[in-house]
Amino acid sequence: MLSRSQARTFFLVGTAACTFAFVGLTVDTFGQLPSRTNASAITPEVARGKQLWDENNCMGCHTLFGEGAYYAPELTRVYERRGEYFIRAMLVDPAAMYPGERKMQRYDFSIEDQDALIAFFRWAGTVDLNGFPATPNLMPLAVGDGVAATGGRPQLFNTMCLACHAMDGQGGQIGPALDGVGGRLDAVYLRRWLENPTAVKADSRMPVLPLSDAQIDELVAFLSQQKD
Amino acid sequence: MRFESQRVAWWFFATCMLLFTLQLVYGFILGFAHAGYDGLHDVIPFHTARATHTNLLVMWLLCGFMGAAYFIIPDECDRELYWPGLAKLQLAALVVVGVTAIIGFHFNWWEGRKFLEIPRPLDYLVVVDVLMFIANIGMTVWKGRRLTTTSMVLFFGLLMAALLYLPGMIPTDNQTIDSYWRWWVVHLWVEGVWELIMGGILSYLLIKLTGVDREVVEKWLYVIVGFTFLSGILGTGHHYYFIGTPRYWLLVGGLFSALEPLAFLGMAIYAISMAKRGGRRHPNKIALSWTVGCAVMSFVGAGFLGFAHTLPQVNLYTHGTLVTAMHGHMAFWGAYAMLVLAIMAYAVPLMTGRHLHASPASTFAFWTSNIGMIAMTLAFAVAGITQVVLERRVGMDFITVQKEIEVHFWGLILAAGLFTAGILAQLWVFVRSGLPVGDLVSGAREGEDGYGAG
Ligand code: HEM
Ligand code: HEM
Ligand SMILES: [Fe+2]
Numbered sequence: 001m002l003s004r005s006q007a008r009t010f011f012l013v014g015t016a017a018c019t020f021a022f023v024g025l026t027v028d029t030f031g032q033l034p035s036r037t038n039a040s041a042i043t044p045e046v047a048r049g050k051q052l053w054d055e056n057n058c059m060g061c062h063t064l065f066g067e068g069a070y071y072a073p074e075l076t077r078v079y080e081r082r083g084e085y086f087i088r089a090m091l092v093d094p095a096a097m098y099p100g101e102r103k104m105q106r107y108d109f110s111i112e113d114q115d116a117l118i119a120f121f122r123w124a125g126t127v128d129l130n131g132f133p134a135t136p137n138l139m140p141l142a143v144g145d146g147v148a149a150t151g152g153r154p155q156l157f158n159t160m161c162l163a164c165h166a167m168d169g170q171g172g173q174i175g176p177a178l179d180g181v182g183g184r185l186d187a188v189y190l191r192r193w194l195e196n197p198t199a200v201k202a203d204s205r206m207p208v209l210p211l212s213d214a215q216i217d218e219l220v221a222f223l224s225q226q227k228d
Numbered sequence: 229m230r231f232e233s234q235r236v237a238w239w240f241f242a243t244c245m246l247l248f249t250l251q252l253v254y255g256f257i258l259g260f261a262h263a264g265y266d267g268l269h270d271v272i273p274f275h276t277a278r279a280t281h282t283n284l285l286v287m288w289l290l291c292g293f294m295g296a297a298y299f300i301i302p303d304e305c306d307r308e309l310y311w312p313g314l315a316k317l318q319l320a321a322l323v324v325v326g327v328t329a330i331i332g333f334h335f336n337w338w339e340g341r342k343f344l345e346i347p348r349p350l351d352y353l354v355v356v357d358v359l360m361f362i363a364n365i366g367m368t369v370w371k372g373r374r375l376t377t378t379s380m381v382l383f384f385g386l387l388m389a390a391l392l393y394l395p396g397m398i399p400t401d402n403q404t405i406d407s408y409w410r411w412w413v414v415h416l417w418v419e420g421v422w423e424l425i426m427g428g429i430l431s432y433l434l435i436k437l438t439g440v441d442r443e444v445v446e447k448w449l450y451v452i453v454g455f456t457f458l459s460g461i462l463g464t465g466h467h468y469y470f471i472g473t474p475r476y477w478l479l480v481g482g483l484f485s486a487l488e489p490l491a492f493l494g495m496a497i498y499a500i501s502m503a504k505r506g507g508r509r510h511p512n513k514i515a516l517s518w519t520v521g522c523a524v525m526s527f528v529g530a531g532f533l534g535f536a537h538t539l540p541q542v543n544l545y546t547h548g549t550l551v552t553a554m555h556g557h558m559a560f561w562g563a564y565a566m567l568v569l570a571i572m573a574y575a576v577p578l579m580t581g582r583h584l585h586a587s588p589a590s591t592f593a594f595w596t597s598n599i600g601m602i603a604m605t606l607a608f609a610v611a612g613i614t615q616v617v618l619e620r621r622v623g624m625d626f627i628t629v630q631k632e633i634e635v636h637f638w639g640l641i642l643a644a645g646l647f648t649a650g651i652l653a654q655l656w657v658f659v660r661s662g663l664p665v666g667d668l669v670s671g672a673r674e675g676e677d678g679y680g681a682g
Contacts, residue, residue: 004377004443007450015457022461025480029408029473037404037472047401057340060275065471066548067407068342070615071261071274073626074548101627103269127404130478132470134544136623172625 038126049120052113061104064124066132072104074133079121083159087121088114089210098164099205101174154218160209161219167226175206182226190220229578229678230669231302233309238579238664239319240295241572245658247288247326248565252648254281259644262630263637272334279333279345285560286343287326292568293425294319297365297386299575300432304379305372311364318360325353341406343414344396351397358390377446378431381453385424392416404472411467418559419460419488419530423495426526426567427453430499433519433574436677438506445502452494459487466538470547478540485538489531492523492563499523511679512577514590518570521598525562533558533605545620546612550633554608561601569654576658578678581666584657593653600647607640 033039053059059068064075078087089097091114094104109117153167162171165178185193192199194216197206211219229235257268257277266274302309309315329346332338338345346354369375369383396413400406431449435442465481499520510516533555537546546552573590577583584590611633619629669678 002447002451004447004450007447007454011450011454011457014454015461018458018461022464025462025465025476026408029468029477030405032474033402033404033472036474037402039402042401050401050403050406053403054340056336057275057279057338057345059340059342060278060345063548064403065407067471068548069275069278070548070550070553071278098627102264102630103266103273105273105275124403127472129470129472130475132544132547134620136619136621138617138621138623170623173628173631 036128038123038128041123041126043119045116045119046123048113048116049118049123052109052117053120056105056107065127065129072102075121075124076127076129076133077125079118079125081159082163083155084118085156085210086160086163087118089207091117096207098174099207154222156211156215157219157222164206178223178226180226180228182224183228185223187220187224190223191216194219229299229303229575229666231308232668233312233315234299234302234575235579235664236309236312236315236319237295237299237575239316240291240298241576242658243319243323244288244292244295244568244572245655247284247291248651249655251281251284251288252644252651254278254284255644256641257281259637259641262634263641264631264634276333279338280330282343283326283329283333283345285565287322289560289564289568291319291322292564292571293386293389293422293429294322294361296425296429296568296571296575297361297382299571299579300382300429301365301368301372301379304374304376304432305369306374307368307372309364310367310371314360314364318357318364321353321357321360325350325357341396341410344410348397351393355390355393358393362387362390376442377449378428378435378442381424381431381449382428385421385426385428388421389417389425392421407471408468408473411464415464415467416461418563419463419485420457422564423456423460423491424453426522426563427456427495429567429571430495430519430523433515433570434499434502434506436574437510437512437516437519438502439509440502440506448494448498452491452498455487455491455494459484459491463488466540466543469540469543482538482540486535488538489527489535492527492531496523496527511583512574512585514585514594515570515574517594518566518573521594522562522566522570525558525566525598525601527562529555529558529560529562529605545616549615549620550608550612551616552612554605554612557608558601558605572658576661577666579664579666580661582661583679584661587657589653589657589660593650593657595650596653597647597650600643600645600650603643604640604647607636607643610639611636 053064058064058075061069061072062075063069066074066076086097090104091107091109093106093108095106098104157167161178164172164174165176166173167178171177181190189200194209194211196208197204198208254272254277257272258274258281260266261269261274261277268277272280298309298315329338329350332347332350333345337347339347365383365386369379372379392413395409398405398409400409427449431445434440435445461484462480463485465477466485468477468481500523503516503520537543537551537555573585577585614633614636615629618624618632619626624632666678
């Protein structure tokens, strides 16, 4: 039977070997990180974004690279998924973007800080994560990897409108689905709606979105075509 | 209890009970927010409540480990603590730093680094404080009249826990590198050196409570901590799958972390067989329940539920979902919360001289808290698995899925109510046991611990 000194030898040798291997792998990992994490793209602006990310404990609600809390969405690919305009709006007044929904802290970030956080998210999206987040694969309706990119829809529609509305089974359920909306509403109505929802319907919870006239033109043209 | 200076442990344990209770209050805030009631959002937003909940946990566990060490080390080394006064000062300093950190969290003063939210200036104070603790324990071991394996394992566990705090302070602009070092603290703590502390405390308790020969207990202690490090060190790789680190971590992390449950299984078999072998003659039966319960529940929470999501094929979908929270609760409860409650159940009656270990409240506390925690784990499991399927597999929107699973948080809150009832009973027993004024016993032989013959 095993004696106490044999048991101790097992412990010491095993621990030493594993520690050695772990340190070796760490050295190798750090050799690979500059290219895997696209480290040359970590500009002072990105670094400032990370600093804001830390100082405000964004990880206390969200996850990034799957690390953090489980109260708010995973943000690794948020730049691709939601786009710059949507992120900006959230960074200033989230309650306006998701009225009556689960709350995010209101930060009123300056333009420079918004830029820094957006730069940070854009960088995060370029890191090689070995396939995370995975592409949903259970149902045919699931398209892409959380990043809507189909249907010949305007980019802006995919990033901004789908945050709350759905189309072709994709998107959020906070507002009504927009399939066939062009058959129900005409272009004049749609334009007035996008400019200011509550001016059309006083009890609407949809916010005034940060859209330029050209962007509204694009969205109205697209929505008007959705006849069925 | 044989030495005057062991009494200082009581103050650490009292702090434990206080912080633990507060931790639960914040747990409820988190649970209600998930269930859709975030009325406190403007005063205590979710991230504040969360940082407070988890940091209080870590703080009271560390406090418990320190108390355990101050109680066990003099007994094992057969002498008074080297600097009894320093122990009190060190506790006071720890409480001041901790409370400052918690208050800071309510005013946006923190680092957004999960589990290590304590702001940098306070980190240094923590280090100084822990150094005082290590020095005190180290000198006691060094000048002790005997050197036991149990005290060595406990001491090195604590020393390495202190050293491993340091990598967490390496500054970087790269999120991946930040995470890389963060896991050296978080993972190598709970799945490495804290298991040493656990092994040390459990073997002390088993020697005391079962009367099994020290030689036998300590031999198996080596085997178990051997398995811990064999699997746990390279097992760190299970946090390096998807954060930007190389692909080989999928293989290394998957393989070695899949072996980690063996150490916990070993711990469970060890505790059960020692308890059987020694016969349950010791009068403090509830302390033995907590001891064996700790070993068993840590296998369920850390070993079994850890294994459930540690393979990369699974983790790809469960990474960063409520499935992780399910595992986190049961693992921390089984391995470390129950460990601290076990040493308290054994030591408090000796320190205060009031033997309430046979009271119905003690039994109620043990069973109610454990059943409550199992129910909480189930609630998290249902919520987590639903989230994984709907969000990660089907591709539904995050918020839509969160609304879908709100109802399971009512289940969580009910279960947490049960759990809390158990903990309040434990608090009641602790308070009724009174201040540490019990008599010292002089017998230096094993088994003469002040409980008398059963
Ligand atoms: C007592 C020991 C343990 C404790 C206290 C514990 C606790 C935790 C906690 C709190 C987390 C969340 C960490 C974070 O996301 O920041 C976590 C994650 C994890 N644990 Fe454990 N754990 C223990 C043992 C184990 C074991 C033995 C295994 C494997 C067999 C394991 C597998 C995992 C995995 C795979 C994750 C990552 C989950 C994800 O990707 O989101 N754990 N653990
Ligand atoms: C009243 C009882 C409790 C309730 C209602 C509760 C609830 C919660 C909730 C809702 C979360 C946040 C998950 C998220 O990020 O969305 C959480 C996190 C956590 N709680 Fe508790 N909790 C309770 C007690 C405990 C106890 C007793 C422990 C330890 C023994 C514990 C350890 C943790 C840990 C480690 C985390 C972080 C988990 C992770 O990041 O994966 N909690 N808790
Ligand atoms: Fe781990």
